[in-house]
Amino acid sequence: MRDRVAIVTGGGGGIGAEVSVELARRGATVVVLDSGDGLRGEPLGERSAERTVRRIEAAGGRAVAAPISVTDADAVRGLVEETVARFGSLDVVVNAAGIVRFPRIGDAAADVAADDWAALLGVHLGGYLTLLAAALPRMTAAGYGRIVGVTSGVGLARTSVDGPAYGSAKRAVAALTWQLGPVLPPGVAVNALSPIAATRMVTEGLVAAGADPRGLDLSAMPQPEHMAPAAARLASEEFGWCRGRVLFSAGSEVSLIAPPRLVEAVATGGAGAAAALGALVRPVLAPAHAQQRSTGGSNPRSAPLAAAPPDPAGPSGSAEPGVGACLVAGDDRALIDQLAAALAPWGYPTAAVPVGVTGTADAAAGFAAAERGLRRAAASTAGLDAVVVIHGTQAIGVGGQPVVDWPAILASHAGTAATILGHAAWSRAAARHVAATGRALRVVHVVPALTPGGRSAAQAVTQLARSVNDTPITSTGPEPGLLEFAVSVESPHPADRVGLVELVASLVAAPDTASLAGAELVVRPGWLGLRAHPAPAVTASLAGAELGPWTDDVLRDALAPFG
Template sequence: MRDRVAIVTGGGGGIGSAVSVELARRGATVVVLDSGDGLRGEPLGERSAERTVRRIEAEGGRAVAAPISVTDADAVRGLVEETVARFGSLDIVVNTAGILRFPRIADASAEDWAAVLGVHLGGYLNLLAAALPWMTAGGYGRIVGVTSGVGLARTSVDGPAYGSAKRAVAALTWQLGPVLPAGVAVNALSPIAATRMVTEGLVAAGADPRGLDLSAMPQPEHMAPAAARLASEEFGWCRGRVLFSAGSELSLIAPPRLVEAVATGGAGAAAALGALVRPVLAPAQAQQRSTGGSNPRSAPLVAAPPGSAAPAGSAEPAGSVGVVGPAGSAGRACLVVGDDRALTGQLTGALAPWGYSTVAAPVGDTGTGDAAAGFAAAEQGIRRAAAGTGAGLDAVVVIHGADATSAGGEPGGDWHAILTSHAGTAATILGHAAWSRAAARHVAATGRALRVVHVVPALTPGGRSAAQAVTQLARSVNDTPITPAGPGLSGPIGPNGPDGSNGPDGAGGPDGAGGSGGRLLEFAVSAESPYPADRVGLVELVASLVAAPDTAPLAGAELVVRPGWLGLRAHPAPAVTASLAGAEPGPWIDDVLRDALAPFG
């Protein structure tokens, strides 16, 4: 890296400081960007960037401090311009800057969500927008984003905003990498190390700080060689990938991949979901792989005549999902939240035969204006809907995304268009988070089971990143115990069992309904078709997730609706892991990764 110029954000401490020192040791001139704020983003005015610079200079390296925030787009752009003017180029960006707020879903405020998304997603977008024009013009650049395991295979119960933001960073990386010009590479590192963020996270989860011993965990300096490898000239062949580092191990993280698909056009499509959830989709979700490849798992699907009814007392739909409902579902209520009146009307019609009445409400302003007002409006909307039904509220469907009011279609396949399409991604995530928090508080207050279905229009790269982030949100919510607050309720409601039931107390049935053991089940659907005909499949899927007991195991699944079909994708997960001789990934690691990536093209 001799004579290369690097900017490392969050370089004042932890992994960022270790990476800054490592890059300088390898010959790079390092601009250490750090605002000096605290772990939660509170302004402390610490001179942390200068401390790292002194460490580098003490070892004979070259570095300068930049005490600014990644959330200040103008300051970031100015820093990049100043760096190029002073040193002649900008070759490397490593974005380790981050904050963490620890409230669980029911307690997280709009400000918590906005702050976390602003640093992790907004800050990353600011850096990309500032650095990529220089790198693409010069024909060389290495950008290393930072994501987290709790935004990928794992969930984040204490801090769902963090997990959602980190999934959005990974999704952006997967989409951006392949379209960059030759010579410019963007990848992301998912590190695990004994940092202040990990320590305070464990304390927030209830650990005694006096008894914490993280000496067995990888240390921040163990992450630096992996980051340096991603930022090296030799690693430019790898683009748009996420690598997990545990110091002595390095894993390639595969993006969500399709494992099951169901036709939504042609004969049998209307009955497909109801017939295939139990034998096909639920096992695939549980095992995170297709269970096909042997004997057929279901009989051939045959379309039922529109408006056909299930036999008396039947618990299974006899025909079209959304046309036929199970016995005992009459008298239930669903709140449909969205600004697409046509889609809301279709869903109302689809839920009626299941015995559901619907109430409509707007999404509310959570992104471009007053986020706190949007969060408050979501709580008020759920309270009003529950009070207006008389019997209470059983489900909420939230249809929200930057693509929802657009004409649809794919933006140009270049990096400018991808970054532009992410302008509304944080607002979409905020909107869905507001209704998730309101739903969690409603369950805690009433003890009544509630299903929430998030529908994210995902016709653009930004929409697809938002859809993945909202899926991660739903997964985190499903793993979060809800503490009852209503009269006559005591003790926490455990997280969902594998069938969507009420955890240890067993008070509810397999659909999560019933009594003081009420469960909050959340589902997420990425709507990736611009064609009106595919709204039928989308509506049928959503109605089934709202009403059918058998769909409970699909809570938190990566569900997608595409032209002519709907499907289930596996969560991001390690595709291959390499055990290292120390923390330094040598050139042999490239051969391992090339071999692992071969099936992905």
């Protein structure tokens, strides 16, 4: 790290401050970026960046303070230019800036919840995109650079009842990292760190969950300074071989987090999606989701579908006629009509509303509009049992050119936050409806995912669904009050809309598909599938050793089967 120049965001406190100090200790000149805002993003004007600079200078290091916000794109671009002009290069960026808010789904008023969601996505995802857009042109031109994003376990293997917005934003950061890393030019690497430490954010989260702050003792947890060696390793010259990966650090352990990986696939041709789903949900897809692995590789788990005659009574496991209606929020009239036809045999009438302002960056208007739309739909039907939200930056079944370079990947994320906000608006409205009526409701999120930005949005929305499903919202019926599903649509072919609508209809109406709530479902050309959630692929116990060549060898060995 000697003579390297680094920008560390969120460097005024917590993990960011410790990373700044560690990089300076290793010889880097550190630009400490911190706006001085509070944990929730409230403007406090604290001189936190200067405090970290004083710590570094007191230890003999070199540092300067930059009291700006990562959400200020012009200021960030200006800082990058100023850094290069003053110090000759920009070699490292560590994006540790973050805020924390806890909009538990359905609890807060529309304007409060919308502001929380927009603020969290703006700092965690928007700030990361801003830094990447500012730093990567300089780094790619120089042929050298290391960027370390920061994600979180509650956006990966775990969920957070009190933090669905935070978890969704952090999943989007991870998804962007996984897609961006492999396409960067030689010499430039982007990876992400998922830390767990006793920070003020963790304390705030525990208090929000009901803990008494006077009795909290986090001394057994890793401390912020224990995260600095892992961040420094990711930012080092030696770690340039690793690109587009997420590492989890618990101080004494480091884990490689695998992205969602396919574990089951079902053909949508042949017997057809409806027959395949009716036969395979219970013996194939549900166990795979529960165990997060394929349960195949032994005796066949179902009879050949061609040998199973169609049921003249209707879809397998169909509900009795007279169930409540399904509201579809979407702008694709043809797809909505296809879905209505697929739901008709289940006895579900459908009502449709356009996405409208719920799919824009105006979060407050969108959250309020979703609640009004759901309330009107419930009042105009015999009862509402399901909501399907079809929303993204690209139409379903519309092809496009593959995105293969980093500028296009960043550009494709321009509408990602708005897509996540749109789905969150309907989730919140659904939660409030269940809480007010006691009537169970299923919500199916359908996200077009033909671009990198669309795939990041689909992963974030899946994380939203997982968090909502872990939130206790009771109903008067046998099902949980609110069940949410998410489908990533990754086929450009109109023919695959048939498999999509049959999948969505099954998720809406079939009793046995309740076991797929929160699953990472995908529709691809000619098939649909189930992916496992992000999870540790390998963990290295440091046992008092430093991160170095031996941990690199562990990671290389773990990655070898994936190519």
